[in-house]
Amino acid sequence: MRFSIIASLFALAASTAVAQYTNQSAPFELVLLSQNPTINGSKLIACHEGAGIEAACRGGSIATSGPGFSTFQFNTSIYSVPTNESAGVTGYLTYELRGFNFNESEPMVLSVDPVSNVALPIFSPSYFATEVAFDREGLMNIQGYVDDRTIPISTTMIYVAYYRWFVCSTYYSGYRYQALTWVLGEFPPENPSCVKVQVKRVFV
Ligand SMILES: *[C@@H]1O[C@H](CO)[C@@H](O)[C@H](O)[C@H]1NC(C)=O
Ligand SMILES: *[C@@H]1O[C@H](CO)[C@@H](O)[C@H](O)[C@H]1NC(C)=O
Numbered sequence: 001m002r003f004s005i006i007a008s009l010f011a012l013a014a015s016t017a018v019a020q021y022t023n024q025s026a027p028f029e030l031v032l033l034s035q036n037p038t039i040n041g042s043k044l045i046a047c048h049e050g051a052g053i054e055a056a057c058r059g060g061s062i063a064t065s066g067p068g069f070s071t072f073q074f075n076t077s078i079y080s081v082p083t084n085e086s087a088g089v090t091g092y093l094t095y096e097l098r099g100f101n102f103n104e105s106e107p108m109v110l111s112v113d114p115v116s117n118v119a120l121p122i123f124s125p126s127y128f129a130t131e132v133a134f135d136r137e138g139l140m141n142i143q144g145y146v147d148d149r150t151i152p153i154s155t156t157m158i159y160v161a162y163y164r165w166f167v168c169s170t171y172y173s174g175y176r177y178q179a180l181t182w183v184l185g186e187f188p189p190e191n192p193s194c195v196k197v198q199v200k201r202v203f204v
């Protein structure tokens with residue numbers, strides 16, 4: 001009984017936390033910056049990975065009848081305050097899936113395959129999200145305060161921004177795309193197709 005009360009309190013806390021990310025930015029495009037001239041300047045476009053699931057593909061790498069890029073939004077909560085002003089406040093990167101008779105705001109979550117260090121950002125109707133931020137230059141980052149590369153593990157009072165974005169050939173539930181990825185940890189991506197990128201927010 002006691003356990004179930006605690007469990008339901010957690011469930012309540014979790015759902016409240018999700019419901020609070022409702023301060024939504026204006027739509028923006030996500031532009032790739034890279035030393036690779038083919039990739040540099042490309043925009044990200046949502047691409048189908050299954051029912052209601054999208055990855056962020058490199059525009060120009062997939063055929064489309066539309067404009068070749070998607071717009072995204074950034075949702076924060078009233079509790080979102082930057083601990084590091086230059087790195088930016090954290091929140092949800094969202095994509096609005098337009099259905100025949102519905103619109104669904106989907107948060108980005110990193111899909112992690114335990115046998116690879118290359119994680120795939122996907123958008124889906126999920127209660128789970130991976131928080132991102134946009135720094136002073138508009139570059140998308142993921143922040144952390146724990147560094148387990150040291151003994152003892154070190155922590156910082158202020159969040160540190162990481163920019164571990166790559167564009168790689170990806171495989172997810174049967175679909176193969178050239179898509180945005182995030183590399184887990186400090187080592188290079190094990191996927192040899194990966195090209196280093198920065199992801200810049202440009203308001204439309
Ligand atoms: C983002 O904010 C908008 C506006 O409040 C809201 O309708 C939408 O559900 C939010 N999206 C997510 C994934 O929380
Ligand atoms: C990438 O494109 C930007 C403009 O979109 C340009 O300023 C920059 O020099 C380019 N970088 C490379 C390596 O080509």
Ligand SMILES: *[C@@H]1O[C@H](CO)[C@@H](O)[C@H](O)[C@H]1NC(C)=O
Pocket residue numbers: 023024025076077078
């Ligand atoms: C919502 O976000 C905007 C920036 O996108 C900010 O200026 C505003 O203060 C935020 N409002 C609340 C209630 O957090």
Ligand SMILES: *[C@@H]1O[C@H](CO)[C@@H](O)[C@H](O)[C@H]1NC(C)=O
Pocket residue numbers: 098100101102103
């Ligand atoms: C979805 O959003 C678009 C653009 O805002 C709007 O035109 C359309 O009516 C919406 N559809 C539904 C079912 O709400």
Ligand SMILES: *[C@@H]1O[C@H](CO)[C@@H](O)[C@H](O)[C@H]1NC(C)=O
Pocket residue numbers: 084085086087156158159160161162
């Ligand atoms: C704030 O974030 C930037 C970018 O990650 C980092 O260079 C800087 O060290 C951070 N500031 C502090 C005080 O940690």
